[in-house]
Amino acid sequence: MERYxxxxxxxxxxxxxxxxxxxxxxxCMAADQRQYQEGEFICRMGEAATDFAMVLDGKARIIRxxxxxxxxxxxxxxxxxxxxPEYACAQATILPVGLMAETACEAVFMExxxxxTVCNLACDFHNRLLQNMLRILAERNVAMDRNLRxxxxxxxxxxxxxxxxxxxxxKGSPSFEISYSRQELADxxxxxxxxxxxxxxxxxxxxxxxxxxxxxxxxxxx
Numbered sequence: 001m002e003r004y005x006x007x008x009x010x011x012x013x014x015x016x017x018x019x020x021x022x023x024x025x026x027x028c029m030a031a032d033q034r035q036y037q038e039g040e041f042i043c044r045m046g047e048a049a050t051d052f053a054m055v056l057d058g059k060a061r062i063i064r065x066x067x068x069x070x071x072x073x074x075x076x077x078x079x080x081x082x083x084x085p086e087y088a089c090a091q092a093t094i095l096p097v098g099l100m101a102e103t104a105c106e107a108v109f110m111e112x113x114x115x116x117t118v119c120n121l122a123c124d125f126h127n128r129l130l131q132n133m134l135r136i137l138a139e140r141n142v143a144m145d146r147n148l149r150x151x152x153x154x155x156x157x158x159x160x161x162x163x164x165x166x167x168x169x170x171k172g173s174p175s176f177e178i179s180y181s182r183q184e185l186a187d188x189x190x191x192x193x194x195x196x197x198x199x200x201x202x203x204x205x206x207x208x209x210x211x212x213x214x215x216x217x218x219x220x221x222x
Contacts, residue, residue, distance in 0.1 A: 001026060001033055001108065004056040004079075008108075011054065011080040012136055016128045025129055029110035036060075036101040042083070045098035049087035051109045055079055058105025063098045074187070076102065085133065086140055088112035151190045157199045159189045164209065164216055174218040181214075 001023070008026075009019050017025065033056070036042050042053060045065050055077045062074040062083070074097070077083060083099050089112060115129060146166065153159040163185075168174050178185065186193040203209050210217040 001031065004106070004108075007056055007079045008054070011082070013054070013082065013129070013132050015132050017125055021125050025125065026108070026110070028126065029114050032109045033106060034109065035106050036104065038101055038103050040101050041098055042101055042105075042107055043095060043099040045096065046094050047098075049084060049090075049092040049095050050113070051111055052082060052084040052088045053099065053107045053109050055081050055083070056106040056108055059102040060099050060105055060107070061102045063100050064096070065098065082136065083107075085112065086137055089133075089137060147188065150188075156189075156191045156195050157203070159191060160196060160199055160203075161208075163189060164218060167216075168218050174220070176216060177214045178216065179214075 005019055005022060008014055008022055009017070014022055014025070032051075034042075036058075042060055045063070057079055060077045060083070062077065063071050064074065065071045077099070084095065087095055115133065150159050150162045150166075153162050167176055167178060180188060182197060183193050186196045189196065200209075200211050204211060207219055209219055
């Protein structure tokens with residue numbers, strides 16, 4: 001675990017903690033480091049959600065499977081990213097999604113209940129960890145609410161305009177860059193990429209916006 005302390009200390013979960021304090025916190029949470037090969041499941045959909053995981057090295061992908069064996073791929077996780085704290089916090093009986101290694105990778109599992117329980121080591125910095133986790137869960141809830149508001153719109157155009165409008169307001173400018181590629185944006189909004197690209201072209205012709213790769217400029221008066 002020591003070789004990954006430089007990764008762990010930069011994650012939001014351990015903000016405000018000194019590097020020498022992190023091993024104690026990992027011990028408090030019964031941290032269990034594991035290795036995975038490409039294509040191997042790190043967490044399987046349907047398993048009990050008692051622990052949460054942090055990717056230490058490599059890449060992993062969140063996956064949802066259906067009854068007939070089909071699979072949808074969602075967010076990619078890299079070093080320092082967390083998987084499953086919201087499910088562990090909610091004491092979900094089963095995971096609604098799984099996590100698969102996209103490359104050879106390592107992950108560490110931590111017990112959520114041990115994190116929220118005062119440990120017998122009486123760590124002075126345990127409260128900082130709890131505050132960090134609360135912030136992470138709150139930020140994820142806000143992000144999910146934002147996504148649902150966009151996806152609740154009926155048409156591809158409405159979903160796209162809802163997202164772009166919020167980004168312009170959030171960044172305080174009608175000109176802004178987004179972090180998604182076109183495919184990632186289509187996945188985020190739950191629409192077909194070709195249909196979304198067609199709508200972007202139409203909106204440009206109609207004078208609603210200008211778009212150049214990840215840069216969007218919204219036009220006033222529409």
